[in-house]
Amino acid sequence: MLNNQSVAEEIVKKFGDDVYDFEEPFGLLTLTTTREQIIPMLEYLKNHSEFKIGFLTDITGVHFPDTTPATEYCVVYHLHSFIHNFRVRIKVFLAEADLHIPTASEVYASANWMERETFDFFGIIFDGHPNLIRILNMEEMDYHPMRREYPLEDATREDKIDALFGR
Amino acid sequence: MTEANIAKKNSGTLVKDEPVQYVNELTTLNLGPTHPATHGIFQNVLTMDGEKIIAGEQTVGYIHRAFEKIAERRPFYQITTLTDRMNYCSSPINNMGWHMTVEKLLGVEVPKRAQYIRVIMMELARIADHIICNGILGVDTGAFTGFLYIYEYREKIYEIYEEMCGARLTTNMGRVGGMERDLSKEAIRKINEFLTTFPPIYREFQRLFNRNRIFMDRTVGVGAISAERAMSYGFTGPNLRAAGVDYDVRVMNPYSSYEDFEFDIPVGQHGDTYDRFMVRDEEIWQSLRIIEQALKNLPEGPHYADAPEYYLPPKQEVYRSMEALIYHFKIVMGEIDAPVGEVYHAVEGGNGELGFYLISDGGRTPYRLHFRRPCFIYYQAYPEMCVGSTISDAIVTMSSLNVIAGELDA
Numbered sequence: 001m002l003n004n005q006s007v008a009e010e011i012v013k014k015f016g017d018d019v020y021d022f023e024e025p026f027g028l029l030t031l032t033t034t035r036e037q038i039i040p041m042l043e044y045l046k047n048h049s050e051f052k053i054g055f056l057t058d059i060t061g062v063h064f065p066d067t068t069p070a071t072e073y074c075v076v077y078h079l080h081s082f083i084h085n086f087r088v089r090i091k092v093f094l095a096e097a098d099l100h101i102p103t104a105s106e107v108y109a110s111a112n113w114m115e116r117e118t119f120d121f122f123g124i125i126f127d128g129h130p131n132l133i134r135i136l137n138m139e140e141m142d143y144h145p146m147r148r149e150y151p152l153e154d155a156t157r158e159d160k161i162d163a164l165f166g167r
Numbered sequence: 168m169t170e171a172n173i174a175k176k177n178s179g180t181l182v183k184d185e186p187v188q189y190v191n192e193l194t195t196l197n198l199g200p201t202h203p204a205t206h207g208i209f210q211n212v213l214t215m216d217g218e219k220i221i222a223g224e225q226t227v228g229y230i231h232r233a234f235e236k237i238a239e240r241r242p243f244y245q246i247t248t249l250t251d252r253m254n255y256c257s258s259p260i261n262n263m264g265w266h267m268t269v270e271k272l273l274g275v276e277v278p279k280r281a282q283y284i285r286v287i288m289m290e291l292a293r294i295a296d297h298i299i300c301n302g303i304l305g306v307d308t309g310a311f312t313g314f315l316y317i318y319e320y321r322e323k324i325y326e327i328y329e330e331m332c333g334a335r336l337t338t339n340m341g342r343v344g345g346m347e348r349d350l351s352k353e354a355i356r357k358i359n360e361f362l363t364t365f366p367p368i369y370r371e372f373q374r375l376f377n378r379n380r381i382f383m384d385r386t387v388g389v390g391a392i393s394a395e396r397a398m399s400y401g402f403t404g405p406n407l408r409a410a411g412v413d414y415d416v417r418v419m420n421p422y423s424s425y426e427d428f429e430f431d432i433p434v435g436q437h438g439d440t441y442d443r444f445m446v447r448d449e450e451i452w453q454s455l456r457i458i459e460q461a462l463k464n465l466p467e468g469p470h471y472a473d474a475p476e477y478y479l480p481p482k483q484e485v486y487r488s489m490e491a492l493i494y495h496f497k498i499v500m501g502e503i504d505a506p507v508g509e510v511y512h513a514v515e516g517g518n519g520e521l522g523f524y525l526i527s528d529g530g531r532t533p534y535r536l537h538f539r540r541p542c543f544i545y546y547q548a549y550p551e552m553c554v555g556s557t558i559s560d561a562i563v564t565m566s567s568l569n570v571i572a573g574e575l576d577a
Contacts, residue, residue, distance in 0.1 A: 025509045026271060055398055058522060060537040078511060078524070082412065085419050089511065110401030113547045136228035136576060145236060152240045
């Protein structure tokens with residue numbers, strides 16, 4: 001069985017200063033890396049003789065408009081090792097001015113649609129993706145709806161006062 | 168031969184008296200968006216060479232309802248109704264998965280009895296899900312009878328849901344912190360009746376299909392995928408197990424007391440349509456086993472956790488006691504803030520690992536909620552699985568993948 005400590009130490013040994021912000025929310029090893037290192041890291045974890053973290057559970061995006069400009073967008077990768085039943089979460093923060101990150105679809109075939117979904121909702125551009133077009137929303141849409149600046153309801157409505165609804 | 172080459176050959180200038188040479192033409196076939204065989208609204212643009220599929224491309228998103236965006240504006244308990252509408256063939260699993268995610272964030276420990284009731288409901292939902300998938304696979308291969316035999320028992324399961332929560336399809340069952348009501352005598356009677364009357368009918372269904380020459384000819388070796396490709400494509404659940412990988416969230420990361428039960432994980436070998444059918448077939452028996460054990464060992468005790476801030480108080484209490492009234496009001500108006508945290512929780516849905524990735528910033532609603540929908544992830548393998556086969560094989564392949572449009576599009 002793998003534990004968070006040993007895996008984290010191995011990753012630090014390999015990637016040095018490019019990995020930081022280690023956390024364990026609810027026991028799940030979480031770490032942050034740079035976009036230059038994300039694909040090498042996915043490959044390293046997949047091909048590591050002991051870890052064999054070879055299943056991509058999920059890719060998604062998060063938007064943090066209230067933080068520093070360099071960390072406004074986050075791409076979150078969830079990985080899983082079936083052999084050791086070990087999960088790891090990798091985050092890559094991006095600046096709004098430069099929303100580019102290399103694609104993982106070469107490493108995992110499943111990344112194709114997950115990245116298209118993330119692009120569709122957050123406008124994060126996955127460089128090298130074979131077919132980076134919208135997937136769930138219509139082609140004509142000219143914005144990325146999951147960004148925080150798009151409210152769900154029309155903010156100018158006056159007949160619904162937030163205070164009355166406990167909001 | 169590529170499409171461009173063929174087009175060039177076909178459009179050569181005609182010389183008088185020279186016979187026209189027809190090279191095999193490629194046809195584009197739209198399978199969907201509303202084709203009866205797609206069992207949902209999604210389009211497949213297939214490029215056909217005669218009856219052979221040489222390329223396929225999917226268009227999805229026809230029933231996208233922006234659940235993730237809506238969830239950012241809703242208090243936690245109101246999100247349950249969104250999860251219903253994802254995999255609507257097994258909505259209790261989605262509901263419970265969501266409740267467990269929130270409970271993990273809040274740190275609420277659910278009593279054993281509630282956990283067992285949840286297991287019963289989730290396994291009933293799994294049976295209903297697999298009944299539909301296997302029954303419809305029969306329909307798609309031309310055998311309608313078997314489907315009608317077992318479809319009646321899906322109704323019986325829905326009656327049990329009705330007894331538990333009053334709803335049938337979009338169940339909204341359970342609450343954060345437990346179940347909204349205990350198993351009633353009538354519900355137990357209905358479950359017991361189901362446990363005794365369903366197996367003989369299901370055995371009849373098995374006799375119709377499992378070794379049926381025509382059915383095997385249509386499904387063995389059709390739409391096969393190797394274990395390696397299946398893992399690369401993010402397959403989970405019965406579809407991955409049919410390819411030979413014994414990954415099941417119920418065993419790997421037990422939730423809701425699954426570790427208390429004795430059950431087997433059926434695994435296929437070839438990853439083809441027949442193996443997917445057989446894995447689901449055996450899972451129905453294993454689910455029945457789990458339900459039997461859960462009913463037999465059903466612990467005594469409360470059916471909800473002592474978490475007044477999150478679990479709606481009983482209605483009669485609301486009319487009598489001040490505290491209950493206050494909590495009732497606060498919960499209904501969504502005035503209770505959740506702790507800050509980041510949770511990933513996965514349950515074994517009807518189609519595979521159904522994950523909830525929840526980021527809470529300490530407010531009344533999630534900061535970000537992402538659903539890992541198994542259908543969405545494995546459906547992208549469909550073109551690879553049906554290229555080279557005929558259109559009739561493509562139909563049964565899709566049917567056996569059990570793609571649910573609601574889950575696909577969220």
